[in-house]
Every structure is written in structure tokens, then in C-alpha cells.
Amino acid sequence: MTAFTPHTPLSGEDARSDADESPRLSGAGRLLVVVYAILALAATARSLVQILTKFNHAPLAYSLSAVAALVYILATVALARHHRPGWHRIALLTIGFELVGVLVVGALTTWAPQLFISPDAPNGRIESTVWSWFGMGYGFIPLVLPLLGLWWLARHRPGTQSVAGSADTAAKTDTEHNV
16 A cells, blocks of 8 residues: 655656746746736726716726726736747737727827817816827837837747757756766
């Protein structure tokens, strides 16, 4: 009869293959995820307050704020998991959509601001979104961030690093067996 052990440590080879399947983000990738998470939190809070307190003043602007919040949440998750099957593509699509959103909403608030004017506000105040005026209210981070995100994703496509990593692992394994 064998004894039950709740946790069996992985052998060196098993540990390496397990680590190769889920690399951790570091450096610029980690910073990108943190900035996206902060923007997701800010956009979500903003859209919830706008929708719950004065949605009837500017439904288009506040709906766009909610869309931006959802995009930032999904982009954050996708970037954090970009190395897993399907998530790299979701990150590309989400961040591409974000860039288009910033450009379209930025152009509309610049050249057709009447779409964002609240009829209930005094003096016809324009109700802004995260993407209004190309993200000016957020220091243009919403304009720059998708460009950085797309650049980073292009440099960190799945499979491009794992091929080199598996060749290195195979060479180390051969060397260990010969010694």
C-alpha cells in the first residue's frame, strides 16, 4: 500500500515545462498592465457615477464612458494573460478597438461637440468621456496607451519567445544528461 502525499514536488524537467507555459510579466509588460488596471478602475468609477446620477443629461457620453471602462477591464485581463491561447488575439482586438474609440470620440468632441452637450446643463456644457478630446482629461494617456500596448504586443507574440526558451531548455537537458 502506498502512502498518500498531498503534494508531490515537481522534478526539474516538469518544473521547467510548467514555468514555460505561464511566463510572468516583467518590466514594461507589468507596467502596462498596472496602467491599464488603474485606467480601468478610473473609467469604471467615472461611468458608474455618471450613469447612476445623471444619465438622462448626456446618454451618449455616459454610455461611451461605460464602453471605455469595459474595454479597459478586458484589455487589462487580456494583457495579463497574453501568453495563453486566444488571449493575445483578444488583447490585440481590445486595444485596437480602444485606439479607434479614442480617435473617433476625440474627433467627435473636437469637431462635433454638440453631440455631447447636455441640454439640462447651464450654458450647454459639454459632457466628457474618458476618450473626449483624445483623452485630454486624463493627460492624453488614453491616446498614448493603446499605441504602447499594440507595440508591446507586437514584440511579445506567443510562440516567438517559447521557441528560443524550449531550445535553451533542450540544450540544458542534454548537457545535464551527458554529465
